[in-house]
Amino acid sequence: MAVREINVSVLTEKVRELCISVNLRLSEDMTAGLKAARETEESEVGRSILAELEENLKVAENEKIPICQDTGMAVIFLEIGQDVHFTGGSIEEALEEGVRLGYTEGCLRKSVVRDPLIRENTKDNTPAIIHYSVVPGEKVRLTLAPKGFGSENMSRIFMLKPAEGVEGIKKAVLKAVEDAGPNACPPMVIGVGIGGDFEKCALMAKLALTRNISEPSPLPHIRALEEELLTEINKTGIGPGGLGGRNTALAVNINTFATHIAGLPLAVNICCHVNRHAALEL
Amino acid sequence: MTVSLSAPFSREALKKLKAGDRVLISGEIFSARDAAHKRMDEALDRGEELPFKLSGSAVYYMGPSPAVPGHPIGSAGPTTSSRMDRYTPRLLDLGLSAMIGKGKRSPEVHGAIVRNGAVYFAAVGGAGALLSERILSSEVIAYEDLGTEAIRRLTVRDFPCIVVIDSTGADLYETAPAQYRA
Numbered sequence: 001m002a003v004r005e006i007n008v009s010v011l012t013e014k015v016r017e018l019c020i021s022v023n024l025r026l027s028e029d030m031t032a033g034l035k036a037a038r039e040t041e042e043s044e045v046g047r048s049i050l051a052e053l054e055e056n057l058k059v060a061e062n063e064k065i066p067i068c069q070d071t072g073m074a075v076i077f078l079e080i081g082q083d084v085h086f087t088g089g090s091i092e093e094a095l096e097e098g099v100r101l102g103y104t105e106g107c108l109r110k111s112v113v114r115d116p117l118i119r120e121n122t123k124d125n126t127p128a129i130i131h132y133s134v135v136p137g138e139k140v141r142l143t144l145a146p147k148g149f150g151s152e153n154m155s156r157i158f159m160l161k162p163a164e165g166v167e168g169i170k171k172a173v174l175k176a177v178e179d180a181g182p183n184a185c186p187p188m189v190i191g192v193g194i195g196g197d198f199e200k201c202a203l204m205a206k207l208a209l210t211r212n213i214s215e216p217s218p219l220p221h222i223r224a225l226e227e228e229l230l231t232e233i234n235k236t237g238i239g240p241g242g243l244g245g246r247n248t249a250l251a252v253n254i255n256t257f258a259t260h261i262a263g264l265p266l267a268v269n270i271c272c273h274v275n276r277h278a279a280l281e282l
Numbered sequence: 283m284t285v286s287l288s289a290p291f292s293r294e295a296l297k298k299l300k301a302g303d304r305v306l307i308s309g310e311i312f313s314a315r316d317a318a319h320k321r322m323d324e325a326l327d328r329g330e331e332l333p334f335k336l337s338g339s340a341v342y343y344m345g346p347s348p349a350v351p352g353h354p355i356g357s358a359g360p361t362t363s364s365r366m367d368r369y370t371p372r373l374l375d376l377g378l379s380a381m382i383g384k385g386k387r388s389p390e391v392h393g394a395i396v397r398n399g400a401v402y403f404a405a406v407g408g409a410g411a412l413l414s415e416r417i418l419s420s421e422v423i424a425y426e427d428l429g430t431e432a433i434r435r436l437t438v439r440d441f442p443c444i445v446v447i448d449s450t451g452a453d454l455y456e457t458a459p460a461q462y463r464a
């Protein structure tokens with residue numbers, strides 16, 4: 001089998017473009033979700049907030065001003081076909097250069113500090129958080145999902161016991177959402193990872209946020225859980241902006257994986273209504 | 283009810299506001315977030331003056347994205363207020379009159395709001411592009427090295443907020459969701 005060669009400069013260019021475009025425009029599933037929320041919201045204040053969010057999206061796109069000032073820390077998923085050979089330099093440096101160019105040229109906020117304790121801003125939003133995976137074939141899939149920290153700070157991991165089961169999961173997810181409240185800029189999108197181990201469930205929860213909110217889990221029992229959790233979350237009354245209403249979350253996306261006989265790991269990655277993500281294939 | 287307010291504020295004007303009132307603020311406000319609060323706190327420890335007069339002023343918890351050419355400021359929505367909670371009572375006791383942000387406040391901040399007749403407003407989180415259109419000018423007045431976290435003097439016109447905690451301590455984040463809890 002032939003090896004497909006790709007120059008890393010392609011990665012730089014694509015990351016640059018995506019950094020700018022996702023910060024100016026949400027995916028269609030998100031805009032449709034916000035519109036549906038406005039149409040169903042019972043709270044008058046809630047409706048007006050949702051209308052402002054829709055107006056905000058228009059201003060962002062027309063004026064090329066980022067949807068939110070927190071343009072996030074860049075999270076990159078790079079799925080590499082095993083028959084691909086990257087040429088022309090380091091993959092990692094190419095991705096970082098894309099982030100650097102995108103955040104600088106796109107007038108995006110530089111929100112990254114080099115050391116978590118010394119806290120000096122790197123001034124170009126690097127480094128990014130990069131996750132690599134290797135898959136069969138000769139394709140490369142690049143996903144960019146910048147994450148704001150108002151909602152990231154409210155995310156949680158729970159190492160549940162198997163005996164706690166579905167009820168334990170529901171209680172924990174609801175607790176995380178209640179704690180997040182207005183801090184996470186509701187209406188939120190809830191990414192959930194169930195199973196795996198400590199870090200695997202967190203990664204699944206993050207990846208779940210990159211799935212369209214109109215696309216349920218293919219597993220029937222998980223799909224049912226997504227629907228049930230969404231209903232329960234929307235009964236909390238938190239509402240748009242946390243100022244009361246029926247639309248606290250637009251979707252719950254769950255990913256699952258095998259786990260150990262002794263465990264039921266659960267991660268809840270909370271995202272705001274500015275749920276930015278885009279993917280493309282090379 | 284929508285109230286037009288001019289900033290800096292008078293205590294009388296703030297006293298009239300009730301949790302849930304919508305306001306349109308015009309005038310001068312100051313942006314400051316985590317790192318600027320830390321520096322102001324350290325300045326007070328050393329007995330130094332702060333970069334702006336607290337009395338009558340509103341601080342806006344916000345760190346903008348860079349201005350796109352032709353605009354005074356970039357995206358400029360509120361950040362989570364609770365991260366400033368540990369610095370806030372001291373500033374309120376020294377005269378700070380109002381805060382604009384998003385999210386709940388600590389019992390200590392609640393207490394300091396009531397004690398000083400201050401007000402906590404929320405702006406819509408994640409609407410930074412829209413809110414930037416109500417900011418007419420922006421000037422860094424301190425801590426320039428902090429980049430987005432520098433303190434800025436902002437001139438705003440009809441900047442939309444909602445009263446979350448009024449001077450009596452009533453808190454919309456507690457009362458409004460309760461009405462929709464099923």
Ligand code: SF4
Binds near residue numbers: 068069148149274361
């Ligand atoms: S939580 Fe989201 S919408 Fe809110 S400020 Fe952060 S990035 Fe923006």
